[in-house]
Amino acid sequence: MIGVLQYVAKRVGLYLVVLFIGLTITFFLPRLMPTNPIDGYIGQIQARASGALTAEAIASLRENLEVLYGLKGDLFTQYVSYLERVVLRFDFGPSFSFYPQPVSQIIFGAVPYTLGLLLCSTTIAWILGNLVGLVAGYFHTKRAASVLEIVGILLYPIPYYILAVTVILMLSYVIPIFPLSPSFPVGEMTPQKFGMIIYNSLLPAITLILAGFGWNILSMKALAVSTTEEPYVTYARLKGTSNGTRMLRYVFRNAMLPQVTALALSLGTIFNGALLTEMLFSYPGVGLIMRTAASSGDYNVLYGAITISIIAVATAGLIIDLIYPLIDPRIRHK
Amino acid sequence: MSASTATAPEAATSTPTAARRRDALLWLLNPRLAIGLAIILIMGVGSFVLPLFNTVDPSVQATYLKNLPMSFEHPLGTNAIGQDIFWFLVFAVRNSLTLGILVGLGVTVIATTIGLSAGYIGGNFERVVMLFVDSFITIPLLPILIILGAVIRGNSNFLTVGVIIMIFGWAWGARTVRSMALTLREREFINMAKFSGANTFDVLLREVFPYVTSYMLVAFINTVLFAINTEATLAVIGLSKVEVPTLGSIIFWALNYNALFTGNYVWIVAPIIATVALFLGLFLTSTGFNQAFASKRGVA
Numbered sequence: 045m046i047g048v049l050q051y052v053a054k055r056v057g058l059y060l061v062v063l064f065i066g067l068t069i070t071f072f073l074p075r076l077m078p079t080n081p082i083d084g085y086i087g088q089i090q091a092r093a094s095g096a097l098t099a100e101a102i103a104s105l106r107e108n109l110e111v112l113y114g115l116k117g118d119l120f121t122q123y124v125s126y127l128e129r130v131v132l133r134f135d136f137g138p139s140f141s142f143y144p145q146p147v148s149q150i151i152f153g154a155v156p157y158t159l160g161l162l163l164c165s166t167t168i169a170w171i172l173g174n175l176v177g178l179v180a181g182y183f184h185t186k187r188a189a190s191v192l193e194i195v196g197i198l199l200y201p202i203p204y205y206i207l208a209v210t211v212i213l214m215l216s217y218v219i220p221i222f223p224l225s226p227s228f229p230v231g232e233m234t235p236q237k238f239g240m241i242i243y244n245s246l247l248p249a250i251t252l253i254l255a256g257f258g259w260n261i262l263s264m265k266a267l268a269v270s271t272t273e274e275p276y277v278t279y280a281r282l283k284g285t286s287n288g289t290r291m292l293r294y295v296f297r298n299a300m301l302p303q304v305t306a307l308a309l310s311l312g313t314i315f316n317g318a319l320l321t322e323m324l325f326s327y328p329g330v331g332l333i334m335r336t337a338a339s340s341g342d343y344n345v346l347y348g349a350i351t352i353s354i355i356a357v358a359t360a361g362l363i364i365d366l367i368y369p370l371i372d373p374r375i376r377h378k
Numbered sequence: 379m380s381a382s383t384a385t386a387p388e389a390a391t392s393t394p395t396a397a398r399r400r401d402a403l404l405w406l407l408n409p410r411l412a413i414g415l416a417i418i419l420i421m422g423v424g425s426f427v428l429p430l431f432n433t434v435d436p437s438v439q440a441t442y443l444k445n446l447p448m449s450f451e452h453p454l455g456t457n458a459i460g461q462d463i464f465w466f467l468v469f470a471v472r473n474s475l476t477l478g479i480l481v482g483l484g485v486t487v488i489a490t491t492i493g494l495s496a497g498y499i500g501g502n503f504e505r506v507v508m509l510f511v512d513s514f515i516t517i518p519l520l521p522i523l524i525i526l527g528a529v530i531r532g533n534s535n536f537l538t539v540g541v542i543i544m545i546f547g548w549a550w551g552a553r554t555v556r557s558m559a560l561t562l563r564e565r566e567f568i569n570m571a572k573f574s575g576a577n578t579f580d581v582l583l584r585e586v587f588p589y590v591t592s593y594m595l596v597a598f599i600n601t602v603l604f605a606i607n608t609e610a611t612l613a614v615i616g617l618s619k620v621e622v623p624t625l626g627s628i629i630f631w632a633l634n635y636n637a638l639f640t641g642n643y644v645w646i647v648a649p650i651i652a653t654v655a656l657f658l659g660l661f662l663t664s665t666g667f668n669q670a671f672a673s674k675r676g677v678a
Contacts, residue, residue, distance in 0.1 A: 058512070065513035073522065201661035203607045205614045206650050209629070217638060319520050323615050335615065338524045350521045357516040 052366065059362045066354040070347065071126055075119065136348040141340045147348040150333060155352070157228075158322070158329030161245050162314035165252035170307050172253070173260020178299070180261065181268025182291045193265055199258030204251075208324045211251045222247045228328045248325040256310070263306065267299035274298075304371060308364040314356070408673075411666025417659030421652075425472035436465035437623050445642055457645045458635040467652055469623040474606045474656075477540045477624070481605035484544040486598045489551025490590065494582055496552070497559025508556070514549035519608065522546060527617040536619040539612060543605050551597050555590060562586050592671040599664040603657060610653070625653045 086102060086109070129135045136147035173196075180192035216222045228241060271277065277294050285294075322331035330349050337345035439459045446456040454463040496507040523542055562568060562585075571585050606625065612618040613626025616634075620627040628649040637645040 058509070061509060062513045062516055065510065066516050069513070069517060070522070070525075073526070197661070197665075198658075201603070201657035202654055203610060203657060205611055205626075205629070206653055209633070209646070210650065213638065319524070320611055320615070334521055334524060338527065338617070343525075346521070346525050350518065350525065353518045353521060354516050357518065361512075361516070 055362060055365050059358055062361075063355065063358050066358065067127065067130065067351065068123075070350050070354065071123055075122075130351060136351070137344045139337075139345050140342040141336070141345075147344045150345060151330060151348045151352055154328060154330045154333050157327065158314065158318045158331065161248060161321070161327065161329065162252065162318055163311065165249045166256060166307070166310055166314060168249075169253040169256030170260055170303070170310075173257045174264045174296075174300070174303055176257075177261040177264025178268050178291060178296055181265040181299070182272055182287075182295055184265070184269050184272070192261065196258045196261030196265065199254060200262055202255075202258075204255050204320055205324065207255055208248075208251045208321070211247065211254070212324070215247060215250070245327070248321050248327055251325075252321060260303070260306075264299065264303060267302060268295055271295045271299045301371065305364055305368070308360050311360055408666055408669055410662045411670055414659050414662030414664075414666050417655060418663060421471055421656055421659065422475060425468050425475060428468050429472060432465055432468075434462075434465070436461055436469050437621055445640070448644065454644050454648050455642070457631070457642060458637070458640060459631065463628075463645055463648060466623050466628055467648055470625050470628050470649065471652060471656065473536070473623055474610065474625045475602075477537065477609055478602035478606040480537070481540045481543050481547065482598045482602040484540075485547045485551060485601045485605075486594055488544070488548040489597070490555050490587075490594055492548065493552040493555025494559050494586060494590070497556035498563055498582060498586060499578065500563070504556075508553075511549045511552050511556075514546060515553070517546060519543070519546045520611070523608070523612055524617055527612065536609075536622040536624065539609050539618050540605065543608050547601065547604065551601070554593070554597070558590055558593065559586060562589060592667070596664050596667050596671075599660055599667070603660045603664070606656070625649060625656070629653075 086105060089105070090102075129137070134148055138144045139147050139150055142150060176192055177196070180189045180196075183189040223244070228244060272295055277290060280290050280294050318329050319331035319334055321327060322329045323335045326332065330352060333345060334349045336342070337349070439461060442452065442456045442460050442462060444456060444458055444460050446452055448455045452462050452464065454467065457463055457466075492507060492511070496504045496511075523539065526542055527539075568581060568585055571581050576584070609618055609624060610626030610629070613620055613624055613630050614633070616630055618624070618626060620630050629646065632642075632646040632649070635645075637643070
């Protein structure tokens with residue numbers, strides 16, 4: 045029991061340190077860049093006012109902006125106040141493009157969309173890919189099984205954006221089943237609106253499933269092949285179990301474990317993957333917010349979105365490490 | 379080979395060295411690797427040699443008439459901004475490959491150095507290093523690239539993107555190499571070397587390094603793939619230097635000018651085919667090498 049507690053405490057400590065280093069790096073990196081976001085923003089305002097701003101007006105504007113962006117004082121003061129705001133209050137200040145709406149509110153509004161789409165599609169891709177991979181790996185001596193593997197080989201190396209563009213081409217241009225520019229209603233949720241959101245999410249979901257499918261086939265196939273060669277599978281065969289029982293109870297249960305880790309890790313990185321999907325399909329999640337924030341120089345929002353994704357990845361890693369011993373009895377607490 | 383020399387020494391002396399060399403290379407050959415290498419060779423050599431015969435910078439707009447169909451003069455026609463699609467594509471493949479190879483080299487060197495030293499030296503050094511590795515793994519690359527892209531917009535060279543990918547891309551490799559080094563640390567031949575007086579650096583270089591080279595080759599190819607993909611992703615969403623021809627920027631321009639709706643299918647289909655072919659080539663080469671090394675070790 046004490047061993048377990050020690051393991052958990054160590055792992056949680058590691059989690060906190062990793063989060064801290066991650067936040068620190070994201071804080072310092074843009075500040076090491078030669079350009080200053082405030083200069084750019086003042087330039088924009090200057091251009092809009094066609095140069096009519098006085099020097100005092102600019103100075104006071106700069107002061108206000110520095111407070112808003114958390115850029116006041118020297119680097120160390122900025123860093124301390126950044127950590128304090130983010131860690132204690134999860135406060136990233138106001139958004140610039142949607143002033144004075146706070147960043148946390150914008151992000152929390154988008155998180156359900158991202159989570160809903162990516163959790164569903166990642167899980168479906170995992171289940172489908174593993175089943176196909178299992179069959180391909182278990183019957184790897186048969187010719188028909190290599191056809192299944194070829195599906196994986198052809199799907200896996202296609203870059204995601206190309207897959208997405210192709211799917212859009214096929215399903216909303218050549219065969220117009222889905223709308224070219226999906227619309228997502230805002231405000232109160234009604235059954236009709238919900239249906240519309242689901243309908244508009246189908247196209248990005250299909251693309252994500254196709255993209256994740258190939259990798260899962262290939263890795264499951266490799267694992268299933270090596271597990272099929274294990275002595276206990278041969279023993280089960282000599283005992284007279286059927287092919288189906290052997291495949292599911294003996295091979296799948298043991299080959300599944302590394303795949304569970306992979307699933308957890310890919311769930312952690314969904315905010316990373318969300319970015320491209322949401323941009324290409326104009327899907328109103330965290331990724332789209334990141335993209336608009338990047339192009340309009342809304343740094344507070346960008347920081348918020350990156351922090352959310354760092355927390356997601358680190359937390360997913362923590363959860364796998366904590367539950368892994370529960371699903372794999374071969375692993376011992378150290 | 380050694381078995382035949384032991385049983386029939388006179389036959390071994392008559393065996394020409396050429397045959398031995400062919401034998402040494404034979405284990406490498408499997409259909410996957412052959413197809414993959416062929417694709418990469420054709421695309422690589424083509425994209426590096428062809429530009430020597432071209433006098434026009436393909437990224438300059440309005441060089442030719444707009445939207446010309448395929449012809450002898452313009453093998454893939456021209457696009458809506460008056461560029462020759464074929465030449466743009468050739469330069470794109472060359473630039474993307476260059477970027478990928480540079481990033482691949484950088485990442486492989488960093489990951490191997492850090493992973494090997496952490497796994498082999500161990501102790502507190504390993505703990506601190508692995509903490510950094512874990513932190514780097516949690517930092518999502520794409521958002522970071524987007525932030526940096528927004529901050530340094532306009533001033534960035536397209537190779538800057540490569541440097542950033544390198545900085546954030548070494549962590550996974552370092553983790554894998556370290557776990558290999560961990561198992562190697564306990565092997566007999568390493569102890570043997572240590573007891574015979576080799577210092578840490580010698581052991582790493584002479585004993586451990588040859589052991590991980592086959593893995594590194596595969597990891598290198600995968601990193602090339604990853605780097606090309608990441609740069610192209612950024613270009614497709616317009617956050618890389620889109621004036622420079624890369625596999626992503628040609629798709630960016632085609633999407634931007636609605637190539638589909640104006641009926642210029644070649645503009646969008648050609649880069650897609652080229653990218654998929656290149657990726658398939660790299661992927662087949664990497665899995666082909668994997669298979670070859672596995673069969674050499676007698677695993678499969």
